[in-house]
Amino acid sequence: MPYLKMQPVEMESVDCRIMTSALDLFVERGFHNVSVHDVQRRANVSIGSIYNHFGSKEGLAKSLYYHLVKEFEEMVEDIIDEDLSIRERCNQLIWQLLEYTETRRNIVAFMLHAKHREFLPDEPPVCSAAPFKAMRNIVQQGMATGEIRDGDPWVVASTVFGGAIRLIHLRLDGVINQPITLYYDELVDCTWLGISPTMDSVLREQAV
Amino acid sequence: MPYLKMQPVEMESVDCRIMTSALDLFVERGFHNVSVHDVQRRANVSIGSIYNHFGSKEGLAKSLYYHLVKEFEEMVEDIIDEDLSIRERCNQLIWQLLEYTETRRNIVAFMLHAKHREFLPDEPPVCSAAPFKAMRNIVQQGMATGEIRDGDPWVVASTVFGGAIRLIHLRLDGVINQPITLYYDELVDCTWLGISPTMDSVLREQAV
DNA sequence: GTCTATACGCTGATAGAC
């Protein structure tokens, strides 16, 4: 059952069936452990069809990759377009990342887990793609407005999203067995307030 | 030039040359884009030799993997054996991770970046290997002694090390162009105190 | 545009001399 967001066109296009099958197989076994025959079989099309549509196995992977980056980018854009504080934006992003991991596991797995350089040698790394740049942008805005601690953009951005991404990896690897959306509140607390318990006491004292 | 830590034995053993060559090639091109012939050529041995020592390409990868996990584990054990507070232990670990990334790039890349499941299907994910368990253990101890904010172990551990691991990935991907050891101090601050600037002000106010 | 049958290169692995 294809579940990729498709452009206006028909939902059941051959392209979509092929890409969906490819995505699932690539995530299950890894790009190099999937033959074009495998994709062909799962998508219920002929090999000729695949080569007609995508030119090569690499071409198929590339199309799929672009498609997913775009979908991801739109998600980020949607959040940016909402009228939110920087902090709320970051949290919203973290939430969506966790939620995507649960509801569209393979998309996240392909974006975050797959080592594209191995089969798309000319592609820059994912983290330099548009959506990731947008994420870092948000962080920098936050530093400018004073909503986020000032410092090196890389360090701060890594701290903001590093915890979430780490949780996602653990979940994808099957080390964590429950939906990570359950961890959202606690994760956000840890990230913004830090893991040092002294800060807690400071706050508590203040509250008293 | 082989740079793997070798057991007591001679530093220039054939095993070591083969494993070092394999490590470099695997990291450069990915396991599946490296043929046994490639390894053989770089290590200046014959194919027969490789099959004699390791039985198969997968056997070579497995030996290499075990070797590196062990080396990593020893690093963690060394830190645990030192007489340090939990917090210092965590920081020491973070430092070592950053430093390893700079001085033994390929080892870290192979451990953190490589998707072992693709070529070692029966291997559990890296993050469930001994050294990672030890890292989570330290965090749990910290929660027990009150040195670390109490909470779900996964979330807290991900927050403690997530930032560092994220930085390492960015560095390995070539997105960050300077040694990440430079970021150590700031990273540790962000992690323990959180990225919320309000905490800073709280502290500052307190200090006044 | 879709299909089947086929070609051809590469790579993991072995045999057997030294």
Place this chain on the structure above:
DNA sequence: GTCTATCAGCGTATAGAC
């Protein structure tokens, strides 16, 4: 234990009918 020569199978890609 080390080497070279060789095999067998798989997997990408194409040719050509429909």
